[in-house]
Amino acid sequence: MxxxxxxxxxxxxxxxxDMGDRDADTKQMKAFLASEIIAVLNRRNLTVRAAAEVTGxxxxxxxxxxxxxLGKFTIDRLVRVLNRLDRKVSASVEKVSxxxxx
Numbered sequence: 001m002x003x004x005x006x007x008x009x010x011x012x013x014x015x016x017x018d019m020g021d022r023d024a025d026t027k028q029m030k031a032f033l034a035s036e037i038i039a040v041l042n043r044r045n046l047t048v049r050a051a052a053e054v055t056g057x058x059x060x061x062x063x064x065x066x067x068x069x070l071g072k073f074t075i076d077r078l079v080r081v082l083n084r085l086d087r088k089v090s091a092s093v094e095k096v097s098x099x100x101x102x
Contacts, residue, residue: 030070033078033089037065040085055084 016024041051041062048066052059065073065081079089 026075027070029075030073030078031068033075033082034065034068034070034073036087037078037081037085040082040087041066044085055081057081 011018014024014028016027021027046054048059048062051062055062061073064070065078070078082089
């Protein structure tokens with residue numbers, strides 16, 4: 001085996017921000033909400049059709065959420081799906097400190 005050194009880079013916790021995406025916070029929030037939806041569906045063992053019936057969205061939309069194809073979903077729409085799955089969503093806002101050279 002080679003003795004190559006591997007550089008380890010610590011991420012920010014938001015892969016979208018780490019990749020320089022302009023909509024990083026929005027995409028991170030949508031991914032978090034989708035993961036919560038998926039977790040509830042899995043715990044309840046809901047099929048795509050049953051999940052669609054419970055949430056009021058189409059089976060295709062449930063499949064898109066399960067496959068993390070979130071481009072056509074808004075945050076409020078994902079929140080509504082969670083509400084229909086008996087989940088309450090809350091948010092927090094934090095001040096970001098920017099390192100500014102003097």
